[in-house]
Amino acid sequence: MAEIRFKNVQHAYPPPKGQKPVYALKEVNQIWEDGGAYALLGPSGCGKTTLLNTISGLLTPSEGEIYFDDQEVTHLPTSDRRIAQVFQFPVVYDTMTVFDNLAFPLRNRGMDETAVKQRVAQIAEMLDLTANLNKRASGLTADGKQKISLGRGLVRSDVNAILFDEPLTVIDPHLKWQLRSKLKELHQQTGVTMIYVTHDQVEALTFADKVVVMYDGAVVQVGTPVELFNRPKHKFVGYFIGSPGMNFLPCKLDRGQPVFHNNLLNTSYPVGNDLSGRTEVGVRPEFVEFTDDGIPVVIDKIEDLGRYQVVTVKHESEVIKMVVDEDQQIPTDNPKIQFNPDMTRIYCDDWLVGGGQNE
Amino acid sequence: MNKTLNQKAWWLVAPVLVLVAFNAFIPLMTVVNYAFQETFGNNVFFWEGTTWFEQVLRSDRFHDALVRQLLYTGMILAIEVPLGIGVALTMPRKGPWVSVCLVLMALPLLIPWNVVGAMWNIFALPDIGLLGHTLNSMGIDYNFTRQPVAAWMTTVLMDVWHWTSLVVLLCYAGLSSIPDDYYQAAHIDGASRWAIFRYIQLPKMKRVLTIAILLRFMDSFMIYTEPFVLTGGGPGNTTTFLSIDLVKIALGQFDLGPAAAMSLIYFLVVLLICWVFYTLMMRNEEQ
Numbered sequence: 001m002a003e004i005r006f007k008n009v010q011h012a013y014p015p016p017k018g019q020k021p022v023y024a025l026k027e028v029n030q031i032w033e034d035g036g037a038y039a040l041l042g043p044s045g046c047g048k049t050t051l052l053n054t055i056s057g058l059l060t061p062s063e064g065e066i067y068f069d070d071q072e073v074t075h076l077p078t079s080d081r082r083i084a085q086v087f088q089f090p091v092v093y094d095t096m097t098v099f100d101n102l103a104f105p106l107r108n109r110g111m112d113e114t115a116v117k118q119r120v121a122q123i124a125e126m127l128d129l130t131a132n133l134n135k136r137a138s139g140l141t142a143d144g145k146q147k148i149s150l151g152r153g154l155v156r157s158d159v160n161a162i163l164f165d166e167p168l169t170v171i172d173p174h175l176k177w178q179l180r181s182k183l184k185e186l187h188q189q190t191g192v193t194m195i196y197v198t199h200d201q202v203e204a205l206t207f208a209d210k211v212v213v214m215y216d217g218a219v220v221q222v223g224t225p226v227e228l229f230n231r232p233k234h235k236f237v238g239y240f241i242g243s244p245g246m247n248f249l250p251c252k253l254d255r256g257q258p259v260f261h262n263n264l265l266n267t268s269y270p271v272g273n274d275l276s277g278r279t280e281v282g283v284r285p286e287f288v289e290f291t292d293d294g295i296p297v298v299i300d301k302i303e304d305l306g307r308y309q310v311v312t313v314k315h316e317s318e319v320i321k322m323v324v325d326e327d328q329q330i331p332t333d334n335p336k337i338q339f340n341p342d343m344t345r346i347y348c349d350d351w352l353v354g355g356g357q358n359e
Numbered sequence: 360m361n362k363t364l365n366q367k368a369w370w371l372v373a374p375v376l377v378l379v380a381f382n383a384f385i386p387l388m389t390v391v392n393y394a395f396q397e398t399f400g401n402n403v404f405f406w407e408g409t410t411w412f413e414q415v416l417r418s419d420r421f422h423d424a425l426v427r428q429l430l431y432t433g434m435i436l437a438i439e440v441p442l443g444i445g446v447a448l449t450m451p452r453k454g455p456w457v458s459v460c461l462v463l464m465a466l467p468l469l470i471p472w473n474v475v476g477a478m479w480n481i482f483a484l485p486d487i488g489l490l491g492h493t494l495n496s497m498g499i500d501y502n503f504t505r506q507p508v509a510a511w512m513t514t515v516l517m518d519v520w521h522w523t524s525l526v527v528l529l530c531y532a533g534l535s536s537i538p539d540d541y542y543q544a545a546h547i548d549g550a551s552r553w554a555i556f557r558y559i560q561l562p563k564m565k566r567v568l569t570i571a572i573l574l575r576f577m578d579s580f581m582i583y584t585e586p587f588v589l590t591g592g593g594p595g596n597t598t599t600f601l602s603i604d605l606v607k608i609a610l611g612q613f614d615l616g617p618a619a620a621m622s623l624i625y626f627l628v629v630l631l632i633c634w635v636f637y638t639l640m641m642r643n644e645e646q
Contacts, residue, residue, distance in 0.1 A: 058543050078546040091544035093558045104558075108549040152548055
């Protein structure tokens with residue numbers, strides 16, 4: 001058990017000849033608290049797996065240092081790091097039984113056979129694998145195999161963290177949420193740090209206490225699901241989290257308040273007037289509503305999604321999405337909309353500015 | 360719905376049937392025909408029953424050739440399979456050297472069998488051959504035309520040179536199909552190099568290895584051209600393997616009956632060993 005600290009970690013894969021290296025990880029400074037349940041969320045190719053592999057030591061970062069508590073582990077080999085990792089595709093040792101699979105990491109470390117038996121039985125119980133212990137691992141279904149992969153991580157009582165690299169990709173949808181809640185349960189039982197890589201926001205938000213959002217090799221925001229939803233620090237977080245994503249509209253500033261096509265908007269988080277750069281106003285579709293007085297719009301499209309409707313409206317060719325209750329009447333005559341000032345935020349060059357960044 | 364019955368479609372199978380008849384069935388039945396009868400030419404046959412079979416099975420000559428054959432096949436399998444696996448394991452998985460290695464490996468396989476025999480014959484000649492001359496000038500008395508042990512070593516070495524590549528290429532294909540995840544997981548689990556080989560690489564190579572062993576078994580068990588060109592079965596009969604002996608009986612002595620009976624026994628032995636081996640390997644698979 002340890003706190004994992006990243007200090008200016010950067011990584012570039014060796015570039016093709018004659019080309020400049022492209023950084024897959026840019027200046028990551030991050031503390032993973034002991035016992036936390038983290039999700040590492042971002043689109044494919046944003047550096048999530050690279051980051052994960054630097055923790056487990058499968059990859060040595062080209063710059064920066066990694067600490068487990070006070071011990072520097074940057075160059076320590078994987079086997080000495082006390083890290084478990086579960087991969088996208090289940091890895092089982094085909095010729096072994098389920099029991100031998102689970103015992104493998106312990107036997108490799110020279111553990112006494114009676115202790116092995118005890119520990120494996122305990123973990124098998126947790127994962128509902130007891131009935132299959134004597135079966136050949138190759139005969140199991142994909143979710144059974146993934147449970148074994150997971151079990152090989154859990155079976156070691158000394159791990160600092162368990163890393164998951166999109167572990168549910170190949171699992172059937174109905175088993176996905178079962179395994180996910182199992183993971184959550186195991187986290188509560190064992191209290192071991194878990195870091196879960198995914199590009200699926202639902203997975204990230206349901207699993208994690210804290211979500212780390214990555215974009216283009218950098219960590220753009222770390223926060224609870226609620227924080228990410230209410231206060232995206234970067235435009236990417238606004239787009240990526242929530243469905244549909246956040247509205248971003250170009251604006252000018254007038255005494256710290258945003259002006260969108262000559263409509264003065266109110267925000268509870270004004271900024272100073274002296275911003276240089278591209279300013280935009282951001283508001284989630286959930287916080288836009290029809291009113292008698294506000295910005296005149298033209299209704300473009302209404303999608304009924306059952307519990308709610310997504311309405312696409314336009315003002316001066318700018319598209320604004322709004323989420324409206326299923327039974328609410330959509331005004332047809334001169335519709336006007338308004339943004340909730342508490343949820344209206346100002347972005348400058350893609351980053352959140354103005355007050356209320358740390359409420 | 361009424362289906363139109365049209366038996367004319369059978370004609371579409373006819374070309375295949377004719378082909379199989381001419382390249383397998385008719386030649387095989389000719390052999391069977393000779394195996395149970397005696398002929399003095401002019402298509403006059405006398406029924407002999409199982410006489411030829413009994414004669415072949417009782418003959419020391421056949422026993423000796425069979426033992427030599429089993430020993431030879433056993434030796435080349437014992438060398439080529441581990442060596443092939445070893446070479447495949449050390450070949451690079453990525454980068455520009457991959458194609459270089461693959462081409463180098465494939466080269467011996469492209470050389471015609473009689474050329475391989477001739478090459479090794481010249482290579483091993485004690486007076487002018489590179490190998491023979493070097494060994495003799497180092498003070499080792501080596502002459503594969505006179506010494507049985509030298510003849511055996513040269514024949515085995517030639518086969519290893521010619522065919523290890525096949526095992527290497529098949530094993531390499533098996534190794535390349537293992538996803539990186541397996542190696543990474545093994546590192547996480549703290550597996551040793553040996554454990555990685557034993558529990559990941561070997562099981563994943565099992566299918567291709569089965570094929571490789573079967574192919575090498577069949578080819579070496581029926582080997583003719585290379586030892587015939589290299590040693591001609593000598594010195595004496597020491598490198599006379601089954602097919603060399605068979606040709607001697609059939610074409611040298613013109614004993615068609617015993618030769619036909621021996622061919623059938625030979626065929627059944629190959630079939631039986633392959634079947635037993637394959638069944639054993641596949642039964643393990645199912646468990």
